[in-house]
Amino acid sequence: MQDDTFIGGQRGYFPATHYSAIIAVSSEDLTIRTRAYEYIINAYWKPVYKYVRVKWGKSNEDAKDLTQAFFAKVMEKEFFTSYDPAKSRFRTFLRVCLDRFLANEDKAASRIKRGGDAQVISLDFESADGELLHASVPSDSSVEEYFDKEWVRHMFSIAVARLKSHFESTGKPVCFQLFELYHLADDAESSTLSYDQLAIQFGVSVSNVTNYLSSARREFRKIVLEELRNVTATEHEFREEARELLGIEPP
Amino acid sequence: MTYLSNRTVSKLQEAVDLPDLGGTRYTLVRHIARGGMGAVYLVEDTHLGRQVAMKVLDTTIESDELSARLRKEAQIVATLEHPGIVPLHDVGVLPDGRLYYTMKYVQGKQLDEYVTTEMSIAERLRVFQKICEAVAFAHSKHIIHRDLKPQNVMVGSFGEVLVMDWGVAKHLHDTTSASAPISGASSGTSTTLHGTVIGTPAYMSPEQQRGEANTADERSDVFSLGAILNFLLSGLRKSNPKIHKSIEAVCLKALSLNTDERYGSVTALSADITRFLDGEPVSAYKESLMERTDRWVGKNRFLVFLILAYLLMRILLLVASGR
Numbered sequence: 001m002q003d004d005t006f007i008g009g010q011r012g013y014f015p016a017t018h019y020s021a022i023i024a025v026s027s028e029d030l031t032i033r034t035r036a037y038e039y040i041i042n043a044y045w046k047p048v049y050k051y052v053r054v055k056w057g058k059s060n061e062d063a064k065d066l067t068q069a070f071f072a073k074v075m076e077k078e079f080f081t082s083y084d085p086a087k088s089r090f091r092t093f094l095r096v097c098l099d100r101f102l103a104n105e106d107k108a109a110s111r112i113k114r115g116g117d118a119q120v121i122s123l124d125f126e127s128a129d130g131e132l133l134h135a136s137v138p139s140d141s142s143v144e145e146y147f148d149k150e151w152v153r154h155m156f157s158i159a160v161a162r163l164k165s166h167f168e169s170t171g172k173p174v175c176f177q178l179f180e181l182y183h184l185a186d187d188a189e190s191s192t193l194s195y196d197q198l199a200i201q202f203g204v205s206v207s208n209v210t211n212y213l214s215s216a217r218r219e220f221r222k223i224v225l226e227e228l229r230n231v232t233a234t235e236h237e238f239r240e241e242a243r244e245l246l247g248i249e250p251p
Numbered sequence: 252m253t254y255l256s257n258r259t260v261s262k263l264q265e266a267v268d269l270p271d272l273g274g275t276r277y278t279l280v281r282h283i284a285r286g287g288m289g290a291v292y293l294v295e296d297t298h299l300g301r302q303v304a305m306k307v308l309d310t311t312i313e314s315d316e317l318s319a320r321l322r323k324e325a326q327i328v329a330t331l332e333h334p335g336i337v338p339l340h341d342v343g344v345l346p347d348g349r350l351y352y353t354m355k356y357v358q359g360k361q362l363d364e365y366v367t368t369e370m371s372i373a374e375r376l377r378v379f380q381k382i383c384e385a386v387a388f389a390h391s392k393h394i395i396h397r398d399l400k401p402q403n404v405m406v407g408s409f410g411e412v413l414v415m416d417w418g419v420a421k422h423l424h425d426t427t428s429a430s431a432p433i434s435g436a437s438s439g440t441s442t443t444l445h446g447t448v449i450g451t452p453a454y455m456s457p458e459q460q461r462g463e464a465n466t467a468d469e470r471s472d473v474f475s476l477g478a479i480l481n482f483l484l485s486g487l488r489k490s491n492p493k494i495h496k497s498i499e500a501v502c503l504k505a506l507s508l509n510t511d512e513r514y515g516s517v518t519a520l521s522a523d524i525t526r527f528l529d530g531e532p533v534s535a536y537k538e539s540l541m542e543r544t545d546r547w548v549g550k551n552r553f554l555v556f557l558i559l560a561y562l563l564m565r566i567l568l569l570v571a572s573g574r
Contacts, residue, residue: 183259211273
């Protein structure tokens, strides 16, 4: 497993629920608008970078430039204010904007002053590039799915980071440690761990393992839903994304 | 942040979907199935030491008042005692806000899995009649199911037919069942427990699809039964495109978009099925003289054979005596 820098700054200033950064990008208040863009960039930069690398076959350096330039352009031209939730999901809208941007960039064939001199945000491209080594490159037909998949992975990564921070700040690191070992570990040995074995390993009772894991799952679910609500514009979109992210088919 | 492998992402998706049973009397045994409205799990009832099926809906409940209403409604539904009905045991809200209800764990085949191409129309209709009997019983207690579909009908190993999933049923005379939303109250979502968009689109009546809270009644279930009948006939249409017009008419009448043009009750629908099986004319279809004759002949083959034999004999005698 790899660690990378947590980008986008502290996000505690957003209300926990019923906040939508997608709506906030249209705010007249510059501070609110800027924070909303930061939030969206934080939620999407990694899938965008990987998509540029995989679908458009760009080199690491070009993909970095293009990712920065895309978000700079988005902020400069306020692309996201034209998003209509009745027509598509935000995620799809963003990908279409990205494709158009990249097509135009290819036509221009010029990288000079891409995105002006604006440095949008400090993005940890090295870790994102490293992650590409883990994933198999999709076929042409599934490249859009690849973007969605990477977005899900990134959203879960954000939620895991928040979960860790939550249990550390509330003095219950064992909850996260159990969650990490039981739900995050990828090796064969951890996959077969029983609650009894976890109880022995952590020196707690089996009922405590049950309760701690239950509590961690509940908190994780809550965080994921909060993150989703923040990057969706409507209740309908939120629910659709929740179903997709949580692996639930829409009714 | 930590890189999450594909496998870990899948594990996390499963983890967040698992019901949080903390503080309840149940412990999770395993996942059974997923439907349109939620997932079903096998759980252990630690108070009674038995295994039951738990359905967890993909929706949350946000008010104590609504939770109390739900419990009251579940209590009413739990009074349904009929061999064709799998009643609710318990209903509640999980710590994560999702709604659940428990019911008897039934082993068998869902109707959509049970029906095979070899089944005759009569066999299919007899299964359908058993479904109608169970639903008609609930209607006699003023309870409508609201989510009738093949996946909610189980057929046991002895051919017993069980209508499941009464968790979104509604008592028609319960005045407290206002159309209050289960979730997203502030945003006015269309998913509600007591009368709007509950059900599965392909089998849901038009009034349910439109979210008309107060118009859903027994005839909404009649529509869903019509859709089930259509499902049962569609399997036959593939092998035998000539399904009798009268049974098609029964199906169409049950599926009428206008509630007033449907059967007024499940009993009336079932009676037409009985008539069809007995070779009698059905109320949904006006036969021509030719069709009436054809049906009469089909029903009275032996009598027709005797008459024809008698006539043939008379003709032969006449011919013989004329020589």
